[in-house]
Amino acid sequence: MNSALPTGSTLIADLRPEAREAPESGIVEVMNYGRLREGLIPLWVGEGDLPTPAFIRDAAARSLAAGETFYTWQRGIPELREALARYHERLYGQPFSPERFFVTGSGMQSLQIVVRMIAGPGDELIIPTPAWPNFVAATSVGGARPVCVPMEYDQGRFTLDLGKLEAAITPKTRGMLINSPSNPTGWTATKAEQEALLALSRKHGIWIVADEIYGRFVYDGSARAPSFHDIMAPEDRVIFVQTFSKNWAMTGWRIGWIEAPEAFGQVIENLIQYSTSGSPVFVQRGAVAALDEGEDFIAGQIARAAEGRRIVHEGLKATNRVSLAAPVGAFYQFFTVDGREDSRKLALDLVDTANVGLAPGTAFGPGGEKGLRLCFARNAADLTEAVARLQKALMAA
Amino acid sequence: MNSALPTGSTLIADLRPEAREAPESGIVEVMNYGRLREGLIPLWVGEGDLPTPAFIRDAAARSLAAGETFYTWQRGIPELREALARYHERLYGQPFSPERFFVTGSGMQSLQIVVRMIAGPGDELIIPTPAWPNFVAATSVGGARPVCVPMEYDQGRFTLDLGKLEAAITPKTRGMLINSPSNPTGWTATKAEQEALLALSRKHGIWIVADEIYGRFVYDGSARAPSFHDIMAPEDRVIFVQTFSKNWAMTGWRIGWIEAPEAFGQVIENLIQYSTSGSPVFVQRGAVAALDEGEDFIAGQIARAAEGRRIVHEGLKATNRVSLAAPVGAFYQFFTVDGREDSRKLALDLVDTANVGLAPGTAFGPGGEKGLRLCFARNAADLTEAVARLQKALMAA
Structure with missing residues (x-):
């Protein structure tokens, strides 16, 4: 046993191939690279910036208090x-x-x-x-x-x-x-x-x-x-x-x-x-x-996403360095950057150059390898700042 | 399509055999039989009668309130x-x-x-x-x-x-x-x-x-x-x-x-x-x-289970109709009843005759088919009453 390796290293080969070969998420790789950056705007996962509304949290808390x-x-x-x-x-x-x-x-x-x-x-x-x-x-x-x-x-x-x-x-x-x-x-x-x-x-x-x-x-x-x-x-x-x-x-x-x-x-x-x-x-x-x-909350979320979509789409388009279409649905902007076909490297670079976290297209399988995914389910101020940083980074590149 | 059948009945054959053939729990069958009986003492699942202690529930509620x-x-x-x-x-x-x-x-x-x-x-x-x-x-x-x-x-x-x-x-x-x-x-x-x-x-x-x-x-x-x-x-x-x-x-x-x-x-x-x-x-x-x-709570749970074990073991033994040994560990009493080898039927019968819910040994695979499992992680009063009812039912049978 090599004490420099974590315990069990020699046993991994003894696990089922489907388990051993389950892929690590390509999104997580970029997240791990950028997770601790001060001021990074994280648009890499499919999650907004709002906590669950209080009426939902309160319903759960009441159930806990009642001993359910x-x-x-x-x-x-x-x-x-x-x-x-x-x-x-x-x-x-x-x-x-x-x-x-x-x-x-x-x-x-x-x-x-x-x-x-x-x-x-x-x-x-x-x-x-x-x-x-x-x-x-x-x-x-x-x-x-x-x-x-x-x-x-x-x-x-x-x-x-x-x-x-x-x-x-x-x-x-x-x-x-x-x-x-x-x-x-x-x-x-x-x-x-x-x-x-x-x-x-x-x-x-x-x-x-x-x-x-x-x-x-x-x-x-x-x-x-x-x-x-x-x-x-x-x-x-x-x-x-x-x-x-x-x-x-x-x-x-x-x-x-x-x-x-x-x-x-x-x-x-x-x-x-x-x-x-x-x-x-x-x-x-x-x-x-x-x-x-929850209907009022959902309506607010959709209005917020619509505004986020506008900010992101217009802002990225203005760079003249990207190909993109405003998405019909969901809350992601997918786009490619002219001359930058290695999306994994590009996503890692943008952590350094823009301090913005995006998901690389390589994570999403055949057909998306050259693109980036940006989640716009977020407040307008963050998105405006993120887009400004991306503009600067993409136009400098 | 036969309208007397639930929708999708014709499609079940189209599912994977491992999924279709996953067994229904033999415990649940007895629970479904007795679930709504007034006053039934439920000793069929591996669950005590105490809710989670407040200090644990409160920690979760604080996290919810903090928007985690x-x-x-x-x-x-x-x-x-x-x-x-x-x-x-x-x-x-x-x-x-x-x-x-x-x-x-x-x-x-x-x-x-x-x-x-x-x-x-x-x-x-x-x-x-x-x-x-x-x-x-x-x-x-x-x-x-x-x-x-x-x-x-x-x-x-x-x-x-x-x-x-x-x-x-x-x-x-x-x-x-x-x-x-x-x-x-x-x-x-x-x-x-x-x-x-x-x-x-x-x-x-x-x-x-x-x-x-x-x-x-x-x-x-x-x-x-x-x-x-x-x-x-x-x-x-x-x-x-x-x-x-x-x-x-x-x-x-x-x-x-x-x-x-x-x-x-x-x-x-x-x-x-x-x-x-x-x-x-x-x-x-x-x-x-x-x-x-949680150590104080665990100590209390163990003491409670020890008392439950004593009540159940002594009470069942007194019928002279059962074979059992006080368990070394866990919180179940497993026992067989002389002359009653069909544990599924016996568990269903005891719902009717004792209004006590037990798990049939058939649920636990080869070697346990003739027995019953009783969970004694419960308050002494309930267990004393359950044992009295079981004594009466078993000695009458």
């Missing part, structure tokens, strides 16, 4: 499943049964469980990229093969080539992970595109895992992005993964949900039982408050 | 990892690095991650049974094969046959899940038995997954049960899965930890990232308070 600290329903407390049904009824204008909703310990856990339900060794899942890196990682860690289909890119705008997507379908394909509005690109499927995706699902008998977590964050004046809810039939192969993180500024709470056919209830309950065994009641009480009393 | 609602370290906040190191130093009398500790969203998640690290399709994990059902389920859901090795049973007492255990090791064996003190049997490995198990690990190059979560609950006057910590070397293949649930009455909080070689840090961090992406800071603040200020 025992085991509970693996599927989530009935009050939360009912609140989820009400929320969906308001948002999508159609009836929902509480039995379609299953509370999880994060959108990430929703994804893990859904991947496990539909794909394993020998299976393939199709992922349009650039995409949230955890799609690819959750698929690989689950033993299935992620098949990345790069989206088309032209002057800052991404589009989905449905023909290329269908061409990627093989007999091993079990589903497609469709994130709309998209992190990191802002691409937002139109109703026609969703209909085409649903037709592929029906034709090939494959699942759509729908990540519509940014569905409230759209900037064309509509109340929400198009949703598979608008077009699907009860027996379609569509499962939704969702989170409380973005709409209600609850990133740190680790609570999300799965929306799936009622008949999957026992399967999902078992998979929750054998992964985290449920979510704390006091966290769920906060989530109920979020759903029932 | 953002993403945090995937491995756990440094303060909690340091508190875990201090706690282990006090308990085991040796130095521990905080870098050995990784915060998870429950003991269950610890188990899921550790199983994923060491075993997958084509691999086997050995599980002495009767055992907590989630050992077998987590192994199967992870795609590996659980190999149950029934313990020897004689007049209420379980013993581990090390020869039988070694005979179960094959070239596919990747590890052994060793729970001591045991849920449900109360079996507690002696130091000599742990040395023999460690020798098997070294000889065959297989992992020990050590579940010592009931290690504080022993009734022979010693401060804790023997631990692999007492005998292992830094490069041994031993990983610990742990939880805050039992010692600190935090079942509903969903927080636990993994203790593993430092060198595994990045692998474990990645697996946390791709399953739940960390634990809430405010929950972790509660856990820090538990570790640093």
Whole structure:
């Protein structure tokens, strides 16, 4: 044993390859480089700068004070499943049964469980990229093969080539992970595109895992992005993964949900039982408050993001050194910098030269390697300052 | 589509078999049967009747009030990892690095991650049974094969046959899940038995997954049960899965930890990232308070369990209808009833005849099918009443 190595170094080779080879996030690498810089403006993760609103924190605190600290329903407390049904009824204008909703310990856990339900060794899942890196990682860690289909890119705008997507379908394909509005690109499927995706699902008998977590964050004046809810039939192969993180500024709470056919209830309950065994009641009480009393807060968040989007888009465009399109949805500006194709190096450089933290496109898979992702869910003053610094750094480079 | 079936019924066949076939807990079946009975005394799950103490709840509430609602370290906040190191130093009398500790969203998640690290399709994990059902389920859901090795049973007492255990090791064996003190049997490995198990690990190059979560609950006057910590070397293949649930009455909080070689840090961090992406800071603040200020509470819990153990053991023994031994550790009384070998039916019957909820031995795998598990982590009055009812029901039967 070499005492210069941490204990256990010789044992790592003895772990399963799927575990050993789970990739470190490419975002985290840049964060670790810049984490302790004085005055750095962190726009690298998908998190705003507002804490969870007090009415949600207070609901959780009341539950704690009341001693709600025992085991509970693996599927989530009935009050939360009912609140989820009400929320969906308001948002999508159609009836929902509480039995379609299953509370999880994060959108990430929703994804893990859904991947496990539909794909394993020998299976393939199709992922349009650039995409949230955890799609690819959750698929690989689950033993299935992620098949990345790069989206088309032209002057800052991404589009989905449905023909290329269908061409990627093989007999091993079990589903497609469709994130709309998209992190990191802002691409937002139109109703026609969703209909085409649903037709592929029906034709090939494959699942759509729908990540519509940014569905409230759209900037064309509509109340929400198009949703598979608008077009699907009860027996379609569509499962939704969702989170409380973005709409209600609850990133740190680790609570999300799965929306799936009622008949999957026992399967999902078992998979929750054998992964985290449920979510704390006091966290769920906060989530109920979020759903029932959170609309004003969400409206404020969307208005704030719209202003952030304007500041960032106009400011970066003014450099004449970048390609970008104002995103249709979500709260990220994706852009490329002329003559700077190594986004990992560029993101590290911008920590030094601009003291601004951005996520490198390399983190998001094929098709996004040359770009950078900037999260604009933040106050206007920070964003204005960040853009000024980026302008200076990019125009000096 | 048959409208009498829940939506999606036709799609279940389209899910992965590991997911579809994840077993429903045999304990939950009995709970569902008795859940709404007026006055039922519930001794079926591994949970006491005390809420989490106020000093822990208050620490979480302070964190919430301070707005600690953002993403945090995937491995756990440094303060909690340091508190875990201090706690282990006090308990085991040796130095521990905080870098050995990784915060998870429950003991269950610890188990899921550790199983994923060491075993997958084509691999086997050995599980002495009767055992907590989630050992077998987590192994199967992870795609590996659980190999149950029934313990020897004689007049209420379980013993581990090390020869039988070694005979179960094959070239596919990747590890052994060793729970001591045991849920449900109360079996507690002696130091000599742990040395023999460690020798098997070294000889065959297989992992020990050590579940010592009931290690504080022993009734022979010693401060804790023997631990692999007492005998292992830094490069041994031993990983610990742990939880805050039992010692600190935090079942509903969903927080636990993994203790593993430092060198595994990045692998474990990645697996946390791709399953739940960390634990809430405010929950972790509660856990820090538990570790640093919880010794009086734990002492009270142990004294209470010792009294519960006495009430239950003496009371059941007095019926002359049961076989049982007072458990060495943990807080369960496992017992068989003469002439009643169908424990599932007996547990359901006792809901009706005694209005007491017990867990059927069938839930715990080979070797425990004929028994019942009673959790005695409860106030003396409830236990006295439960035992009186059980006496009456068993002696009438």
